[in-house]
Amino acid sequence: MSSPARPIGVNTWVWTSPLTDAGLPALLERIAGLGFDAVELPLEEADHLDPARTAAAVRDAGLAPYVVGAMAPGRDLVATDPATVSRTQDYLRRCVDLAAAVGAPSVCGPFYAATGRVWRMSAAERDAAYDEWRTHLAPVVDHARAAGVVIGIEPLNRYETSLVNTVDQALTALAPLLGAGPDQGLGLALDTYHLGIEERSSADAVRRAGPHLAHVQVCGNDRGAPGHDQTDWPALLAALDEVGYAGALNIESFTPDNASIAVAASIWRPLAASPDDLARDGLTFLRSVTTGTDAPGGTPHD
Numbered sequence: 001m002s003s004p005a006r007p008i009g010v011n012t013w014v015w016t017s018p019l020t021d022a023g024l025p026a027l028l029e030r031i032a033g034l035g036f037d038a039v040e041l042p043l044e045e046a047d048h049l050d051p052a053r054t055a056a057a058v059r060d061a062g063l064a065p066y067v068v069g070a071m072a073p074g075r076d077l078v079a080t081d082p083a084t085v086s087r088t089q090d091y092l093r094r095c096v097d098l099a100a101a102v103g104a105p106s107v108c109g110p111f112y113a114a115t116g117r118v119w120r121m122s123a124a125e126r127d128a129a130y131d132e133w134r135t136h137l138a139p140v141v142d143h144a145r146a147a148g149v150v151i152g153i154e155p156l157n158r159y160e161t162s163l164v165n166t167v168d169q170a171l172t173a174l175a176p177l178l179g180a181g182p183d184q185g186l187g188l189a190l191d192t193y194h195l196g197i198e199e200r201s202s203a204d205a206v207r208r209a210g211p212h213l214a215h216v217q218v219c220g221n222d223r224g225a226p227g228h229d230q231t232d233w234p235a236l237l238a239a240l241d242e243v244g245y246a247g248a249l250n251i252e253s254f255t256p257d258n259a260s261i262a263v264a265a266s267i268w269r270p271l272a273a274s275p276d277d278l279a280r281d282g283l284t285f286l287r288s289v290t291t292g293t294d295a296p297g298g299t300p301h302d
Contacts, residue, residue, distance in 0.1 A: 007064060007248035008286045009038025011217070014253050015275045017261040018044040021053050028061035034279055038064040038248040040217075041102070044072070046094040051101030058102050066215065066250060067099040069109035076113045077136040078129045078163065085136050092140045092151075100147040105247075106182075107144065108152035108189035108215045110161060111137065115264055118162040129163060130173040141177060145185030152182070152189030152214040157197040159266070165198045167205045171212070178212055187214030191252060192231055196221050203232065203239035210243050217252040218286070224253060224271035225278045227285025237289060249290070251282045 012019045012027055019027075019042055031039055039058070043049055058065045075088045095107045112133050121129060137151075144151045153174065155164045164170050170188055171178070177186050188209045195202040206213065220229035226249075227233070254265045255275060262268075272278035 005290045006246070006286075007037035008283055008290070009040055009064065009066065009248040009250035010034075010036050010279050010283070011040035011042065011068065011250060011252040013040075013042055013255060013261065014251065014279055015255055017042070017255060018048050020048045021050050024049070024054060025057045025060065028057050028063060030276075031279070032061045032063055034276065035283055036063065036279070038066060038250060040066045040068050040250050040252065041098070041104070042068050042070055043095050043098055044070045046091055049098060051098050054098065055102045064248065065099075065102045065104040066248070067095055067102070067104045067107045068252075069095045069107060069111060071110050071113065071115045073114050073116075076117070077111065078113055078133045079119070089136065089140055093143050096140070096144045096147050096149050096151070099149045104149070106150040106152045106187070106189070106215050108154055108217075110154045110156045110164070111140070111151065112153070112163050113161060115156065115160050118159075121162065126163075133163075133173060134177055138177060141185045149185070150182040150214045151186050153186070154189040154191060154217075155194055155198065156191075157194045160194075165194075167199065167208045171208065181211040182214040187212045189215035189217065191217040191219075192226070192236065193217075193219050193221070193223055193252075196231060201235075203235040206236065206239035206243060206245075213240075213243055213245050215247060215250070216240065216245065217250050219251060219253050219282070222271065223265070223267065225282035225285065226251060227282060227288075233289055249286055251279065251286075253278055253282075 076084050077088055099107045141151055153170055155170050158165050195205050199205040218226045220226050221231055254261055254267050256262045256267045
């Protein structure tokens with residue numbers, strides 16, 4: 001049995017980093033020409049994308065927009081100084097403002113500490129860190145709620161953070177801020193790459209996220225194109241159906257040509273012959289498993 005047809009999106013990090021106004025229209029035209037329905041727009045710095053120009057480019061391309069943030073070094077909401085917290089909050093508010101301007105329903109990312117920052121914590125220290133995180137995240141959630149945008153918190157694997165690795169940790173840490181669902185301005189964003197490392201069952205993790213699931217990113221277990229990899233795609237898609245997730249499946253992979261992003265994501269080799277090939281192969285596979293048609297080189301469920 002196939003999953004219901006879903007919008008399929010792709011992150012512009014497959015082709016370029018950083019994404020700026022200058023290259024945006026041509027890249028969005030390329031993405032639409034490949035057949036995608038949606039696009040993830042990474043805002044690496046607050047001034048990289050003008051909201052009005054970005055909204056026009058997205059509209060002209062006919063793509064549904066999503067916004068993702070980048071927790072570069074120096075962006076932290078825990079175990080840091082007040083000035084860093086304030087700058088990080090301001091950056092996240094700018095991400096929310098971009099999302100509101102372009103009509104994106106969510107802003108997603110690991111909005112707690114800089115990607116790659118890890119440290120050991122006792123149980124008591126972890127509880128204290130979660131309390132501090134909630135305190136510093138709450139004003140951003142309030143800003144998002146007022147703008148009609150959902151903050152989607154993404155758990156990362158153990159090599160990229162020691163704070164939030166699993167759905168259960170995210171639910172525990174955010175419980176006082178979470179409402180009945182993402183309409184309260186806060187939810188979870190799940191990435192199949194991180195689920196494959198940290199969860200015993202990616203499908204069960206989706207079920208535990210349940211009504212709090214705001215956004216989904218997909219890729220192969222090697223960070224390449226989704227499909228014909230070790231991921232149990234039928235089980236994952238069935239779980240998404242069970243929890244009522246009707247949003248896009250968004251391919252997130254990374255260009256190896258940008259040194260900073262390649263190091264941050266541990267991209268040490270090309271993941272496809274070209275970015276277009278990665279995007280096209282992933283799109284073909286995802287269309288197959290969401291419409292029941294055969295993907296080249298195998299059945300939808302292999």
